[in-house]
Amino acid sequence: MISRAFTEERTLLADACRVLAGRRLADGILGHISLRVDDDALLVRCRGPYERGLGHTTADDIRLVRFDGTAIDAHETDGWSVPNELPIHAAVLRSRPDVASVVHAHPRRTVIADLAGIAIRPVVGAYDIPGAHLAAGGVPVYPRGVLVRNAGLAHEMVTAMHGRPVVILRAHGVTSAAVSVEQAVLQAVSVDEIAGISLEVISAGGNLADLPGTDLAELPDLGSAFNTGTAWRHEIARLRDAASTSASAN
Numbered sequence: 001m002i003s004r005a006f007t008e009e010r011t012l013l014a015d016a017c018r019v020l021a022g023r024r025l026a027d028g029i030l031g032h033i034s035l036r037v038d039d040d041a042l043l044v045r046c047r048g049p050y051e052r053g054l055g056h057t058t059a060d061d062i063r064l065v066r067f068d069g070t071a072i073d074a075h076e077t078d079g080w081s082v083p084n085e086l087p088i089h090a091a092v093l094r095s096r097p098d099v100a101s102v103v104h105a106h107p108r109r110t111v112i113a114d115l116a117g118i119a120i121r122p123v124v125g126a127y128d129i130p131g132a133h134l135a136a137g138g139v140p141v142y143p144r145g146v147l148v149r150n151a152g153l154a155h156e157m158v159t160a161m162h163g164r165p166v167v168i169l170r171a172h173g174v175t176s177a178a179v180s181v182e183q184a185v186l187q188a189v190s191v192d193e194i195a196g197i198s199l200e201v202i203s204a205g206g207n208l209a210d211l212p213g214t215d216l217a218e219l220p221d222l223g224s225a226f227n228t229g230t231a232w233r234h235e236i237a238r239l240r241d242a243a244s245t246s247a248s249a250n
Helices: 007-022 086-095 108-115 126-137 151-161 181-203 213-218 224-249
Strands: 032-038 041-045 062-066 101-105 166-169 173-178
Touching: 007 032, 007 041, 007 062, 007 101, 007 181, 007 224, 032 086, 032 181, 041 086, 086 101, 086 151, 086 173, 101 181, 108 166, 108 173, 108 181, 126 181, 126 213, 151 166, 151 173, 166 181, 173 181, 181 224
Parallel strands: none
Antiparallel strands: 032 041, 032 101, 041 062, 101 173, 166 173
């Protein structure tokens, strides 16, 4: 059983993992999310003895460890293993004091778009205002399709990230960094949605065009209460609806 420390935060991270899975950004057993708790410790989604994948994450799968993966309390890693790519989280958090949460996921559409040479561009406007502004600022690419399992590779990825909120990892996935778990997840959702729209436009024979600067400038900042708070409640409601539908079907 988990300790009583950080109960709410563990629940939030577990919900976030299921949101990633529900949005098809982390099929199967791959992907993880972290939350900084102090200068050398984080909560992170670990693999337990009954691993079933991100879509089945519970608060018990969220463990408190140091940035190097060692346990602060022995019970935290007893039967659980930290992600092989924990260095992703440690490198981002150490280099970005403005960041509290890191998401690493494997969104299929984003990977396909990048492999096809399709960059994440501000092709949408009011359809997704935070996504449009994120894309306009640039979504860089780390060009190596490797498992980021050591500090050297993680440093390369952080360098390629150029301080941006999201970086695409070629032939691999994405890393999203933000001031909150909710925002880090929603950023990854926006990038994958833009990737999906871009793929569909090209498949339909169309051409991608960036939104004019005048239109981008006209897009208002609706504030974190709406962009993050309301959007996150929607994601949690979607999870509950899906669980209810599944239970009814069974």
